[in-house]
Amino acid sequence: MPHPAQSLVLRAVFVLGILLGPAMLSIPPVALAHPGLRSPLPSADPFYRYSGSLADVAPGSVLRSRPMTFRTPSLTTPITGHQVLYRTTDQSGRGVATVATVLRPLIPGPTRLISYHTAYDALSSQCDPSYTLSGGYAGRTALAEQGVIAGYLAAGYTVVVPDYEGEELEWSIGRQSGNAALDGVRAAQHFLTLPRTTPVGLAGYSGGSIPTQWGAEIAPKYAPELNIVGAAAGGLPVDPAHNLSYIDGSAEWAGVIPALVVAYQRTYALDTSQFLSARGQQAANQVSSQCISQFAGSFPGLTSADMVKAPYTGLLDVGSVVRVVNDNIMGSQGTPRAPLLLAVGHSDAIGDTLMVTDDVVGLAHEYCTRGVDVTYAQYNGLTHTQAFAAFEPEAFAYLAERFANAPTRSNCASIPAGNSLAPTPMP
Incomplete structure (x- = not known):
């Protein structure tokens, strides 16, 4: 039984x-x-x-x-x-x-x-x-x-x-x-x-x-x-910082990188003009009206470095990004x-x-x-x-x-x- x-x-x-x-x-x-x-x-x-x-x-x-x-x-x-x-x-x-x-x-x-x-x-x-x-x-x-x-x-x-x-x-x-x-x-x-x-x-x-x-x-x-x-x-x-590093350059999931930037911009009013490269801005614009089924695999090989302009070498070099990433670590609240x-x-x-x-x-x-x-x-x-x-x-x-x-x-x-x-x- x-x-x-x-x-x-x-x-x-x-x-x-x-x-x-x-x-x-x-x-x-x-x-x-x-x-x-x-x-x-x-x-x-x-x-x-x-x-x-x-x-x-x-x-x-x-x-x-x-x-x-x-x-x-x-x-x-x-x-x-x-x-x-x-x-x-x-x-x-x-x-x-x-x-x-x-x-x-x-x-x-x-x-x-x-x-x-x-x-x-x-x-x-x-x-x-x-x-x-x-x-x-x-x-x-x-x-x-x-x-x-x-x-x-x-x-x-x-x-x-x-x-x-x-x-x-x-x-x-x-x-x-x-x-x-x-x-x-x-x-x-x-x-x-x-x-x-x-x-x-x-x-x-x-x-x-x-x-x-x-x-x-x-x-x-x-x-x-x-x-x-x-x-x-x-x-x-x-x-999220660990996830960003893990999917950096991924063929399947790299589209998550610009999508996170868009989400953080909406939530925390990030001034992305201070750190996004032209390619990074284009990617963010593209995903801003999409769902993950559309954006996840749309940027094969995209890296965090591609998203930013000098003097930054990646998104986690940007203080405002690190601040909001840390605000979303599970187990912290x-x-x-x-x-x-x-x-x-x-x-x-x-x-x-x-x-x-x-x-x-x-x-x-x-x-x-x-x-x-x-x-x-x-x-x-x-x-x-x-x-x-x-x-x-x-x-x-x-x-x-x-x-x-x-x-x-x-x-x-x-x-x-x-x-x-x-x-x-x-x-």
């Missing part, structure tokens, strides 16, 4: 296999546009805008809502939900608004709430989860993650999916993403009139690991009332209260081709020294893309056990020190 959590896992994996097939096994950065779009892009949709003052509005408050249907560009499902515009807090502590998609399972039961964070990694609103989950646009990663969400729904979970980058598409920004995730949970609870005691799980891979990990890290101070029973984060960018699953692929001497394995090890070890219940998983031989398929079922099983209040399988005792989380010295 299987454990109840195992039964849920089997059911979800069955659903995922039917929905995804080959997409789960290979998720190259190729976008699939829907030729028959009817809805306006979020950037042109008044629903996403809030013109009133948010100064006296509590974080997580629902500002407006509307119904939606959970669908892909080619498949309509019987699952319906709502989009909610809600108040959250940006990286600087200001009140801002963003949207979350709230989905209820077809089979009712005790409410278990999953905040699922997609790896939409976007500088353009066409990749907002609220838009893709409504059938507006789909890259292969978005379709795969939509299948994962369908698995959670099939297993009876209520799912909230926040547009955690916010209205300005500020990608990879730590506290802000965590705030948006936690406030998305609050908004879902308000909208569904759920009690604060409702158990909550956080989940996300790659870009989705950012709101997951940061949400867990800042929750004890930012949203202490939430009953977060566990968080599962895979493929984590622990220290708090200590999670909930148990964690932290996972990463490992396909070469450094990492999974995008994430640095020993950075994730270092984060896990650091949390363990602070008394956090951590389970670390490493997928040897798998690249960042391939490890997605290994992580999602493990994350599902881990969270199912947390909701069932099963004993954890923390392996803190065997996690080595890994890389230091110390900030990069200022140039």
Whole structure:
């Protein structure tokens, strides 16, 4: 007789296999546009805008809502939900608004709430989860993650999916993403009139690991009332400085370099004219209206040195860049209260081709020294893309056990020190 959590896992994996097939096994950065779009892009949709003052509005408050249907560009499902515009807090502590998609399972039961964070990694609103989950646009990663969400729904979970980058598409920004995730949970609870005691799980891979990990890290101070029973984060960018060095000149991921510059410019108002070269400015301009499926592999061989002009020899020679990179190092802002699953692929001497394995090890070890219940998983031989398929079922099983209040399988005792989380010295 299987454990109840195992039964849920089997059911979800069955659903995922039917929905995804080959997409789960290979998720190259190729976008699939829907030729028959009817809805306006979020950037042109008044629903996403809030013109009133948010100064006296509590974080997580629902500002407006509307119904939606959970669908892909080619498949309509019987699952319906709502989009909610809600108040959250940006990286600087200001009140801002963003949207979350709230989905209820077809089979009712005790409410278990999953905040699922997609790896939409976007500088353009066409990749907002609220838009893709409504059938507006789909890259292969978005379709795969939509299948994962369908698995959670099939297993009876209520799912909230926040547009955690916010209205300005500020990608990879730590506290802000965590705030948006936690406030998305609050908004879902308000909208569904759920009690604060409702158990909550956080989940996300790659870009989705950012709101997951940061949400867990800042929750004890930012949203202490939430009953977060566990968080599962895979493929984590622990220290952006290390990631920048790792993908320098990459054929597959070098487009992330100018995309990070754009994200930091939007968030921190960097004066990029002081350090970007002509090529660097051209690359930043090109990616500023794209999503990762479009920009990641568009600059094969691009280096940090290519991005800057004299006297700089790379982005990490620029003091303003180092300052904002250090502001986004995981583990630097708090200590999670909930148990964690932290996972990463490992396909070469450094990492999974995008994430640095020993950075994730270092984060896990650091949390363990602070008394956090951590389970670390490493997928040897798998690249960042391939490890997605290994992580999602493990994350599902881990969270199912947390909701069932099963004993954890923390392996803190065997996690080595890994890389230091110390900030990069200022140039």
